[in-house]
Amino acid sequence: MPLLQLLNRFLVKHWRQSQLWRRLSLLVIFVFGVVLAIGPVFSQQTVTLKLLMTAPDAPPWNNVMVKQFEEKYPRIKLQIVEGPNATNLVEDLYTSAFLLGDSPYDLINMDVIWTPKFAAAGWLMDLTDEFSQAELAVFSSPDVEGGRYQDRLYRLPVRSDAGMLYYRKDLLEKAGYQPPQTFEELVKISRDIQQKGLARWGYLWQGRQYEGAAAMFVEVLQGFGGFWVNPETLEVGLDKPEAIQAIQFLLGTVSQGVSPPGVTTYMEEDTRRIFQSGEAVFLRSWPYVWPLANADNSPIKGKVGIMPLIPSQGHQGGSCLGGWGLGISKTTQHPKEALQAIRFVTSQAAQKNFILEAGYVPSRKELFADPQVLAKYRYYPELLKVVQKAVLRPSIAQYAQASDILQRYLSAALTNQQTPEAAMESCRE
Ligand code: GLC
Secondary structure (H helix, E strand, O other), rough: OOHHHHHHHHHHHHHHHHHHHHHHHHHHHHHHHHHHHHHHHHHOOOOEEEEEOOHHHHHHHHHHHHHHHHOOOOOEEEEEEEEEOOOHHHHHHHHHHHHOOOOOOOEEEEEEOHHHHHOOOEEEEEOOOOHHHHHHHOOOOHHHHEEOOOOOOOOOOEEEEEEEEEEEEHHHHHOOOOOOOHHHHHHHHHHHHHHOOOOEEEEEEOOOOOOHHHHHHHHHHHOOOOEEEEEOOOOOOOHHHHHHHHHHHHHHHHHHHOOHHHHHHOOOHHHHHHHHHOOOEEEEEEEHHHHOOOOOOOOOOOOOOEEEOOOOOOOOOOOOOEEEEEEEEEOOOOHHHHHHHHHOOOHHHHHHHHHHHHEOOOEEEHHHHHHHHHHHHHOOOHHHHHHOEOOOOOOOOOHHHHHHHHHHHHHHHHHOOOOOHHHHHOOOO
16 A cells, blocks of 8 residues: 555544544644745745955956856855955954954955965865866966965965056157166156156055055065065075165155155055056056056046066066955855855856956956957956966965065165165064
């Protein structure tokens, strides 16, 4: 006899026999009904994934990534928390959240320099087994390496970044110059254009005491043949003559009136605003500036050139590798959804729209040659080469402290509170 029939007989028999059984059966039927009715509601409950990022990153994330992701996964919401502008302040906020216990963030939007510290502290999920070699091979390798710590993977690169030199094509042409090849030429051209009354300032760079100054400084260091920390020997190179020359070059741009005195308080957005208002010939910044400088409302639209960073005469130039990627907090309640989000935002289609919107540097190699991307950013094939040989900031778990020391003493030297020699000597202590 089939099972259902048996059960039926049993219930009917006991139903008749006892009132208790009748009540029990009704209760079972009721509970069963409730589960059937609200079960699907529970399983379709919306999951919210929270992540914190720098303020300038939030609009392109909201306009592109969040919109596309929530269309594809209506059950998962991405909640962007807009943080301060400086990457190190965002890092401090993530750090305090982790130290306090349960991080309120599910996804961790990480600068390329944070992985060793966050991974060593045990705050991130190990993603090594989630992504195959083939899946990782589509990304530029320095971006993937930036997400590893002790051979384990903790972060997937959403976008890369590299310092670039912007110049005013129109002003150079007017004054009869080609783009400079060395720092010395840049200063000479700047002074001439300033003297001709064509621009107020020559060169803008980020000199405030913050992470952006450390990124800017590794480029100038490289341009003078120096280094910060040797990755093999861990030797610190900041008190070497090349580092002193690098600081003297920056000080010289201010003392010669090529850079504004306020440059020692500027972050990226301060320098972009001055450049975009048309007041300066050269700017060191990241590729996000390009679409903003060429926007319809920009006074310098169509007048801007971009090139890799240049060195001092006789040396090799180098861009600092930047970039952002996602990791997952170890304490998240939604690891499955967080992984889905990472797969989505690092996908070809999502990243392409993100880049078209914000001028960011792709982390996926194929996008540097994508026809639509190239139509908008024709310099991207060269940018791929720049990214692949970019200078790395030291990949050590104590990076935040090392950078903090550099920022402090670099700032002391740039604001003439200490001589370059004394300041750089202090960095070794
Ligand atoms: C950019 C870079 C990042 C760097 C920061 C410094 O956001 O992508 O790597 O640390 O600028 O301001």
